[in-house]
Amino acid sequence: MELASIARSASLENRVFLLLLLAVTLAFAWVLWPFYGSVFWGAIFALMFNPLFLRLLKHMPGSRNGAALATVAIILLLVILPLGLIVASLVQEVAAVYQRMQSGDFNLGAYFRQVYALLPAWVLELLERFGLGSTGLILERLSASLSKGSQYLATQALSIGQNAFDFVVSFFVMLYLMFFLLRDGAVLSGRIEKAVPLEAGIRLELSGKFVTVIRATVKGNVAVAALQGALGGLTFWMLGIHAPVLWGTLMAFLSLLPAVGAALVWGPVAIYFLVTGAIWKGLLLTAVGVLVIGLIDNILRPVLVGKDTKMPDYVVLVSTLGGMAIFGLNGFVIGPVVAAMFMAAWDLFAKARQAGLPAAAVSTPRAELTEVAESPNVPDLPDAPAN
Numbered sequence: 476m477e478l479a480s481i482a483r484s485a486s487l488e489n490r491v492f493l494l495l496l497l498a499v500t501l502a503f504a505w506v507l508w509p510f511y512g513s514v515f516w517g518a519i520f521a522l523m524f525n526p527l528f529l530r531l532l533k534h535m536p537g538s539r540n541g542a543a544l545a546t547v548a549i550i551l552l553l554v555i556l557p558l559g560l561i562v563a564s565l566v567q568e569v570a571a572v573y574q575r576m577q578s579g580d581f582n583l584g585a586y587f588r589q590v591y592a593l594l595p596a597w598v599l600e601l602l603e604r605f606g607l608g609s610t611g612l613i614l615e616r617l618s619a620s621l622s623k624g625s626q627y628l629a630t631q632a633l634s635i636g637q638n639a640f641d642f643v644v645s646f647f648v649m650l651y652l653m654f655f656l657l658r659d660g661a662v663l664s665g666r667i668e669k670a671v672p673l674e675a676g677i678r679l680e681l682s683g684k685f686v687t688v689i690r691a692t693v694k695g696n697v698a699v700a701a702l703q704g705a706l707g708g709l710t711f712w713m714l715g716i717h718a719p720v721l722w723g724t725l726m727a728f729l730s731l732l733p734a735v736g737a738a739l740v741w742g743p744v745a746i747y748f749l750v751t752g753a754i755w756k757g758l759l760l761t762a763v764g765v766l767v768i769g770l771i772d773n774i775l776r777p778v779l780v781g782k783d784t785k786m787p788d789y790v791v792l793v794s795t796l797g798g799m800a801i802f803g804l805n806g807f808v809i810g811p812v813v814a815a816m817f818m819a820a821w822d823l824f825a826k827a828r829q830a831g832l833p834a835a836a837v838s839t840p841r842a843e844l845t846e847v848a849e850s851p852n853v854p855d856l857p858d859a860p861a862n
Contacts (some may be wrong), residue, residue: 513649515805520649521656528657530712543658547650561724568718575697681819688786688815692808696795699776703730703737703768710763714756715758716744730772731807732796737768790814 507514524546531542625821656663668678708723714720722740729736741764776791786794790812798810 487513510645510648512805513645514652517649517652518656519689519693519808520554521653521660523693525657525660526548539658543654547654548732550653551650561720564720565724568721639739677823680823681816684815685812688812689808692811695776695778696807699771700730702771702775703727706763706768706771706842707737707741710760711740711744714748714760726768731799733803737772741768776783786811786815786818790818791854 495608497602527549528542528546531545532539632682664682668682671678673681704723707726708719711722712719721787722744726737729739741760745757745760745764748754748760791814794810794814795807796810798806798808798813800806802809
């Protein structure tokens with residue numbers, strides 16, 4: 476074959492084009508990376524509130540701009556403004572706790588020595604086995620941990636103060652992106668699906684799974700976190716514990732860790748009450764923690780997350796922990812989504828193996844496709860004009 480014909484061959488052109496496509500895609504992702512969090516949460520909010528946008532659009536026919544703007548305003552009032560108020564209260568309580576620690580009013584060492592002196596003999600023997608028999612050694616390790624934690628919090632607080640402008644810019648980028656994803660999301664999702672080189676049935680199944688898992692994960696985890704944090708903070712306030720908003724917020728964040736999250740906060744406090752003679756407070760906090768906060772995690776999370784995603788509880792747990800270990804707070808969404816797409820892709824591959832066909836040739840039964848297509852979790856595919 477002559478060099479000219481090789482240079483003009485379709486195979487070479489396809490390879491060059493695919494390389495170009497990959498290069499520009501990676502370059503675009505690199506450009507967006509500084510605003511990764513804004514893009515991520517803008518897309519998440521748009522996906523979560525798309526049903527509300529569609530309802531508003533029915534009352535505002537022909538005005539996609541107005542419906543999108545109204546949806547963004549509702550998100551600001553119902554989600555972002557309350558979060559801002561909680562953060563403001565949290566900052567005040569953190570400052571108050573820090574001042575108490577600096578003045579010596581809150582002495583962790585004194586509390587620890589009080590608890591340690593009241594521990595039963597078998598607990599002391601157990602601590603001896605782990606090399607923690609000396610109160611001085613334990614306090615030294617606790618002090619080192621608290622020092623590292625306080626340094627981290629101080630660094631983060633200083634970083635937030637110094638990067639306030641960056642935060643404001645990222646916040647408005649999120650709102651701006653949210654508006655256009657609400658308005659033009661159906662068109663964009665349709666174009667993306669059509670561009671994916673897979674059979675239509677597989678594209679529809681994977682996109683349906685993707686949207687369902689994101690909505691179920693965010694809805695379930697946020698609902699569980701809000702309930703556990705609110706109930707935990709209210710219980711701490713009723714028991715007269717200082718900074719209930721701080722502890723409630725901490726329980727809400729830790730509740731993203733399934734099974735044990737909130738117990739990492741209320742458990743030590745309940746133990747302190749029990750060993751220092753505040754039996755009724757300890758029993759009440761333990762009862763609320765086990766029978767109310769614990770049941771929310773054990774019953775509500777599987778119902779809201781596992782039922783819609785159709786993933787086993789252990790997969791949800793491991794993927795959530797792994798996602799948060801890699802991506803931080805965003806990982807509680809990314810982890811289960813990756814796990815769900817992994818399971819869906821391998822399920823398609825297994826069907827193809829059983830049928831003796833290539834994986835890309837496996838079609839979802841028409842009845843299932845109709846069910847997925849009619850599901851509200853799947854974005855509309857037809858193009859819609861933007862006003």
